[in-house]
Structure formats: structure tokens, C-alpha cells
Amino acid sequence: MTDIASMAEAVRDGGVDAAEPARTAVARLHEQNEGAQGLNAFLAALSNAEAAALEVPRDGGRIPGVPIAVKDNMATLEFPTTCGSKILEGYRSPYEATVVQRLRQEGAVIVGKTNLDEFAMGSSTENSAYGPVRNPRDLARVPGGSSGGSAAAVAAGIVPAALGSDTGGSVRQPASFCGVVGLKPTYGRVSRYGLVAFASSLDQVGMFGGTVADAAELLQVVAGHDARDSTSVDRPVPEFSEGRDAGAEGLVVGVPAEYFGDASEPGVKARCQAALAALETNGAHIREVSLPHTEYALSAYYVIATAEASSNLARFDGVRYGLRDSAGEDLGEMYERTRTAGFGREVKRRILLGTFALTAGYHDQYYGRAQSVRGLVSGDFAIVFAGGVDVLFTPTSPTVAFPLGARVQDPLQMYLADVFTVTANLAGLPAISVPIGTSDGLPVGGQLIAPQWGETALFRAAFALEEALAGENSDG
Amino acid sequence: MSISREEILQIATLARLRLTDAESEDLSQDLNQILEYFDMLASIEGPEGERLELGPPKAPEREPGQIAPAPMAYPPADSAPDFREEFFVVPSPPSLSSADDPGDSP
Numbered sequence: 001m002t003d004i005a006s007m008a009e010a011v012r013d014g015g016v017d018a019a020e021p022a023r024t025a026v027a028r029l030h031e032q033n034e035g036a037q038g039l040n041a042f043l044a045a046l047s048n049a050e051a052a053a054l055e056v057p058r059d060g061g062r063i064p065g066v067p068i069a070v071k072d073n074m075a076t077l078e079f080p081t082t083c084g085s086k087i088l089e090g091y092r093s094p095y096e097a098t099v100v101q102r103l104r105q106e107g108a109v110i111v112g113k114t115n116l117d118e119f120a121m122g123s124s125t126e127n128s129a130y131g132p133v134r135n136p137r138d139l140a141r142v143p144g145g146s147s148g149g150s151a152a153a154v155a156a157g158i159v160p161a162a163l164g165s166d167t168g169g170s171v172r173q174p175a176s177f178c179g180v181v182g183l184k185p186t187y188g189r190v191s192r193y194g195l196v197a198f199a200s201s202l203d204q205v206g207m208f209g210g211t212v213a214d215a216a217e218l219l220q221v222v223a224g225h226d227a228r229d230s231t232s233v234d235r236p237v238p239e240f241s242e243g244r245d246a247g248a249e250g251l252v253v254g255v256p257a258e259y260f261g262d263a264s265e266p267g268v269k270a271r272c273q274a275a276l277a278a279l280e281t282n283g284a285h286i287r288e289v290s291l292p293h294t295e296y297a298l299s300a301y302y303v304i305a306t307a308e309a310s311s312n313l314a315r316f317d318g319v320r321y322g323l324r325d326s327a328g329e330d331l332g333e334m335y336e337r338t339r340t341a342g343f344g345r346e347v348k349r350r351i352l353l354g355t356f357a358l359t360a361g362y363h364d365q366y367y368g369r370a371q372s373v374r375g376l377v378s379g380d381f382a383i384v385f386a387g388g389v390d391v392l393f394t395p396t397s398p399t400v401a402f403p404l405g406a407r408v409q410d411p412l413q414m415y416l417a418d419v420f421t422v423t424a425n426l427a428g429l430p431a432i433s434v435p436i437g438t439s440d441g442l443p444v445g446g447q448l449i450a451p452q453w454g455e456t457a458l459f460r461a462a463f464a465l466e467e468a469l470a471g472e473n474s475d476g
Numbered sequence: 477m478s479i480s481r482e483e484i485l486q487i488a489t490l491a492r493l494r495l496t497d498a499e500s501e502d503l504s505q506d507l508n509q510i511l512e513y514f515d516m517l518a519s520i521e522g523p524e525g526e527r528l529e530l531g532p533p534k535a536p537e538r539e540p541g542q543i544a545p546a547p548m549a550y551p552p553a554d555s556a557p558d559f560r561e562e563f564f565v566v567p568s569p570p571s572l573s574s575a576d577d578p579g580d581s582p
Contacts, residue, residue, distance in 0.1 A: 299514045310491060317492065332492075340494040348493055349506055352484065355491045356507070360568040369517040376520075411506050412513055 003210060004066050004160050004217045008107075011058055011065035018056035018065045022109040025067035026051035028158045029112060032136075039134050041143075041152040043072050044079040045112030054109065061106035062221055068103055069153045069162035072113035073120055074205070075194035076100050079110075083196050084118045084128035087342025088322040097194020098229070099163060099205050099222040106221045111159060114149030118344045119313065120165055120198045122146045123173060123417040126408055127346045134404070137179055137443060141401040144174030144417075147206070151178040154208045161209045161218045167198050168301050169396075169421025171206030172433035176396035176445025179435045181215045181462070183207045186452050187428035188233035190219070191226030199308035200231075202301070202425040212434060212462045216240040219455065235453070243460025248468060249283035251461055254389035258294040259420055264398040267439025272395050275436040275446045278468035279393075289389060291380040294423060296373045301422035302415060303357050303370035309347075310354030316342065349411060378427040385451040391461040394420050396433040396445035420447060430455045432462050436469055478508050 010016045026046050033042045046054075056065045070076060073083045075093035082088045100110060117127040125133040125148025133148040135141040136156040143152045147164025151174035154162050164171040166184035175182025183206055190205045197203060205222065209215035220241075225234040255276065260269065280286050318324035318338030325337035343351070357366040384392065397417055407414045424431035429452055433445035446465065450458035481504045488495050495503065558565035 293520070296517060296520050299517050302510070303514060303517070314492075335492045336494050339492050343493070348495075348499075349503060351491045351493065352487050352503060353507060353510065356479065356483075356487050356511075359487070359490075360566065363563075366514060366517065369520065373517060373520060412509050415510070 002157060002160055004063055004214045007066050007160060008063045011056070014058065018058045019051070019054040019109075021065050022046075022054055022056065022067040022111055023048075023051045025111050025159050028156075029153070032156050032158060037134070037139055039136060039139075039152050039156060040131050041115055041133050041149040041156070041158070042069070042112040043082060043084070043115050043130055043149070051111075056109060057107070061108075063103075063217065064107035066108050066161075067111045067159045068108045068218070069112055069114050069150055069159045070100060070103075070110055071116055071120075071147050071150050071162070071164045073116060073165055073196045073198075074100055074163065075196070076110060076113065079113045081113070081196070082130070083120070084116045084130060085342065085344065085347070086129045086323060087316050087338070089129075091322040093194070095194065098191035098226045100194065102222045102224075103163075108221070114147070114153055114162060114164075116149055117146035117170075118347050119196070119309070120146040120167055120170055120203075121309070121346050121350050123169070123414050124402070124404075124407065125149060125174070126404065127344055129344055132404055135178055135401050137177075138401065138441075141403055141442070142177065142406075144177035144397070144401060146170040146174075147182075147208070148174045150208050151175055151180060151182065154178070154180045154210055157210075161207060161214045163218070163222070164206045164208055165195055165198075166204050166206040166421075166425065167202045168305060168425050169418045171208065172421050172431060172445065172447060173397050173417060175208055175433040176435075176447075177401035177443065179438075179443030179445075181209045181212050181435070182396075182433045182445070183209075183215045183219060184424060184431050185219060185223065185455060186430045187425075188231055189223050189430070189453070189455065191222075191224075191229040191232045193226055193228040193232075197308075197312040199305040200312065201308060202305055204425070212432075212459065212466045213241060213244070215432065215462075216459050238456050240455055240459050241463075243456055244463045246460050246464070247282060248279050248461075248464035251279070251284040251464060252388055252390045253279055253284050253286050253461070254289040254384055254392045255286060256289050256291045256294065256384075256392055256394060258291050259394035263416075263419060264395050265400065265439065267400065268395050268398060268444050271437040271439060271444040272393070272446055275465060275469060276393060279465060282464065282468045284464070287389060289384045289387070289392070291377070291384065291423070293373060293376040293380050297377050297423045297426055298415065298419050300370040300373035300377070301418070301426055302353070303366045304374065304426075306350045306354030307357050307367050307370075308354070310351045310358065313343075313347070313351055318342075346411070374426045377423055381423075381427050381429060381449075381451070390450070390457055391454075392449040394447045394449070396420060396447040400439050400442035400444060424449050428452060430458050432458055434462050434465050436465070479504065479511060
């Protein structure tokens with residue numbers, strides 16, 4: 001009983017005590033999270049005593065009693081919301097994120113808040129002020145980031161599914177590193193109300209699951225219009241799993257040449273080729289395509305994301321939230337002292353980059369051009385999908401999980417971990433990472449990308465890929 | 477493009493951050509490495525090799541029947557102290573104003 005459907009069914013049918021799945025998750029969480037070799041995947045969680053006292057209704061919604069973990073950049077009432085930062089240490093939100101409310105309304109039990117790169121800025125979850133997260137598949141390696149805590153919690157079997165946020169790949173890349181499924185929905189599909197903003201035009205709440213079905217089910221629960229988020233779009237929410245049994249027959253899978261160059265490790269490329277071969281064997285048509293502006297996407301992404309971050313994070317100044325260092329002589333000094341003490345190195349680096357990119361003399365050179373590139377990248381995708389491609393397939397990350405500490409001193413190398421994922425954020429497209437095997441014993445993820453609002457087609461392809469690779473997810 | 481330690485300190489002031497000497501030195505190296513990578517943006521051309529139009533992509537066309545956004549009662553430019561060519565005009569940091577500033581910003 002490790003997936004959402006069987007847990008919910010067992011609770012609904014009375015096969016188990018309705019609170020039992022949550023109690024089991026909390027017990028596992030404390031067992032695996034703490035200690036020198038613990039995962040450090042959770043920053044706050046229910047205690048075993050709190051779990052023992054839980055009362056869960058059997059008929060309370062779509063996923064009654066299912067334990068879910070939530071990334072600690074989404075507002076919750078019963079747990080602090082720290083964003084992995086000292087500046088928000090102990091901060092309690094006065095309201096709850098829409099996605100968290102929807103989970104509760106459908107019967108889920110939020111068992112804890114997961115560790116992350118500070119303000120979701122990072123690709124390894126080593127930038128948390130509360131220490132790095134370990135990858136359950138190899139404790140000496142990073143889980144990816146920035147939603148590394150959520151990915152690790154699912155990969156370790158603590159919870160069947162978890163929420164993360166994906167600004168440039170922060171759900172898909174850790175899903176790839178930890179060997180689980182990670183989804184970034186279409187921008188506007190899921191409310192961002194209560195998600196602490198990093199780069200508002202790119203941020204989207206995402207889902208982790210042990211299987212494609214779990215990721216689809218979690219999206220089903222949280223998707224839909226929210227009047228409290230002006231970027232949430234009012235359109236019907238389809239049944240995301242309706243193509244579950246459709247298979248790969250007739251599916252047109254585009255393979256962009258730009259994602260299969262020298263950037264990827266040989267083991268990653270080999271697993272991608274094997275995945276494409278499996279899809280083709282099951283009836284998919286594989287078609288080589290081109291997305292010619294891909295090489296500019298990473299630069300454009302980091303200019304736009306840091307520019308938006310420098311603006312969004314201006315609100316953390318000691319006046320309204322968390323930490324305040326008031327030892328200075330005036331208000332300006334208080335702002336500076338608070339921000340200097342509260343933000344970590346990577347956050348400061350990105351605030352400086354973004355502030356620089358927006359200064360009058362450099363605005364056109366960086367921000368203006370980055371916005372133009374964003375349009376060109378979106379145009380590339382539109383042309384390919386208009387040409388009859390149902391979904392695109394790429395590696396999720398050029399590498400498998402790297403050792404803890406290996407890239408901390410080299411920010412550019414760290415940024416390059418996102419090279420295959422940022423394009424979907426720039427274009428606002430839905431994308432999913434599905435485990436496609438291992439290389440040297442470490443998980444490899446394959447990324448599928450669909451047109452805007454094409455989650456049903458995306459899930460059909462993801463189910464087909466999962467099925468095509470069933471039983472052969474190993475090296476070779 | 478390279479950015480000096482003095483410019484880093486100026487940017488830090490704008491961002492309300494204080495940097496130690498060691499931090500500004502380290503960050504100067506990091507930012508220069510990153511900006512060198514970003515400089516590839518300068519080489520990109522438009523679809524037919526024409527000069528790239530700057531700015532965000534055009535808003536998508538609305539489907540028939542979709543409600544158009546209401547115009548703002550007071551456009552932002554009306555309440556800005558200075559607004560030229562679709563940009564708010566703000567003071568440039570002194571150390572940046574000589575190099576690449578087009579010259580007409582205060």
C-alpha cells in the first residue's frame with residue numbers, strides 16, 4: 001500500500017484505520033530524517049504523538065487519509081514557513097496556500113514541510129540555511145533542487161506524493177536525480193496563492209509521485225482556477241488520467257536535436273535512446289525536430305529569474321516578516337543589517353545579478369534581450385507542436401546526481417544543471433520527468449514536454465513511457 | 477562585459493545588502509563568470525537575421541468570446557515622475573552612468 005489510489009481505497013473501504021497511513025509516514029519520516037546520516041528532507045513535521053492523536057474521516061474527499069509532504073515555500077497554518085532561509089526562521093503565515101487548502105479539502109494529511117534551497121534558488125538543495133538534503137539513492141550525493149526535500153521524501157517511501165515548486169526545473173531535476181516522477185503543470189493551471197514568490201512569471205507549483213498515476217492524482221486535486229491568483233486561468237480541469245490505457249500507439253514524439261549534443265553524460269544519453277526505442281517498439285512515431293534558440297535559453301532564464309527575484313525579495317527587510325536586526329541607527333541601516341544577516345550566499349548572488357540586469361545602463365543588454373529570447377523559445381515550441389508533434393522527449397538533466405559539495409563553489413556549473421528544464425518554464429509549458437533507468441546505479445530521468453494545457457496528452461505519453469520501460473529500469 | 481568590485485558594492489547598496497571585502501571580491505569573480513556566459517545573448521539575431529526586437533513577447537491572441545482585460549483607469553505613466561519610451565526613468569548609479577548609459581537618464 002504505497003501509492004495514493006490504494007491508500008485512499010483502503011481508508012475508504014475501512015480496511016485500515018483512517019489515520020494509519022499518516023502515522024506510518026510520520027514514523028518513517030522521523031526514522032529516516034534525523035541523525036548524521038539522516039536525509040534532512042523535512043524542516044518541520046508532525047510528531048509521533050501528534051500523529052497518534054490524528055482523527056481522519058473515512059469519507060473526507062478524493063484522497064482520504066493520504067499523507068502528503070509540502071515544500072517549505074508554501075504557506076501552512078500549523079507549520080512554520082521558512083523557505084529554507086534564516087530570514088524567515090520560525091515565521092508562521094497567517095493564511096494557507098490554496099494548494100494546501102485543496103489537499104485538506106480532499107482528505108489529505110499534511111505530515112510535514114520539506115527542505116529546499118533557500119527561496120527555491122538552487123539545483124542541489126545545498127543552499128538551505130538548515131543544511132543539505134541527502135539523496136536516498138546514495139547518501140553521499142545531492143537529491144537535486146530546489147525541491148530536493150520533497151523528492152527525497154517520495155524516493156525514500158516516506159510519502160506517496162509531495163508538492164514542490166518549479167521555476168526552472170526545481171521539480172523535474174530532483175525527480176530525475178531521485179528516481180521518482182516530477183511534474184511541472186502549465187503556467188496558470190495551479191494557483192500560486194500562498195507560494196512564496198521567487199520569479200513570478202516562471203514559478204509554478206509542481207508534484208512528485210512514486211508513479212505517473214500519483215503525480216496525475218495530485219494534480220487532479222490541486223488544479224483549477226483561484227480568484228486569489230490573477231495568473232491562475234479559468235478553464236475546465238480535465239481528467240488527467242484518461243489516457244492511462246491508451247499506450248504509445250500512434251503517439252508522435254519529437255526529439256529535439258539541441259538536447260542530444262555533448263552536454264549530456266554518455267550514460268544519460270544511452271538511457272534516453274533506450275527509452276525512445278521502447279516507445280517506438282510500442283507503436284510511437286519518433287521524429288527528429290529542432291528548437292534552434294535552445295542554446296540561449298539558460299542565459300535568458302537566469303537574467304529574467306534573477307531580475308524578478310531581486311524585486312520579489314525586496315519585501316524581506318525586517319519590517320514585515322521574520323528576522324529583524326535593529327541594531328543600526330536608522331531604518332535604512334535596519335534594512336541592510338537584516339537582509340545581510342538573513343540571506344545566504346546564493347540568494348545574495350542572485351539579488352545582485354538581478355539588480356544589475358535591471359539597472360538603466362544594462363537593461364536592454366540583458367533583461368530586454370532575455371525577454372526577446374523568451375519569445376523566440378516559445379515560438380520554437382509553437383512551430384514544432386503545430387507541425388503535428390504530440391510531445392517532445394529530452395533528458396531531464398545532463399547528469400545523474402552529483403556528489404555533495406561538488407559544485408557549491410562553481411555557480412555556473414550549478415546553473416548548467418537546469419539547461420534542459422528552463423525552456424518549459426520560459427514558454428509556460430507542462431513537462432514531466434519520468435524515471436527511465438539507471439546509469440552507474442544512479443537514476444536517470446526522461447523529460448516529456450507538451451503544448452500549453454496539454455497535460456492529458458502529457459500524461460498519456462508518460463503512462464506509455466512508464467509502461468514501455470516496466471521491468472527494465474536498470475543500467476545497460 | 478566585466479563588472480568591478482566597486483560596481484558590485486554600488487549594486488549591493490541598491491539591493492540593500494552589505495558586503496565584506498572578501499564577499500565583494502568573491503562575488504565579483506562569480507558575477508563576472510556568469511555575465512560572461514550571459515553575453516551570448518548579445519549574439520542572437522531575429523528569425524531572418526534582422527536586428528532582434530527588444531522586450532517581452534506579444535500577448536497571445538484571445539479566443540472569440542473571451543473577455544478582454546479592462547483598461548487601467550490611470551495608466552502607470554500618469555503617476556510616474558518621469559516616463560520615456562515605455563520606461564520609468566530613475567537615477568542611474570553614479571559608477572554606471574558613464575559607461576553604457578545612453579546619456580539622457582538623470
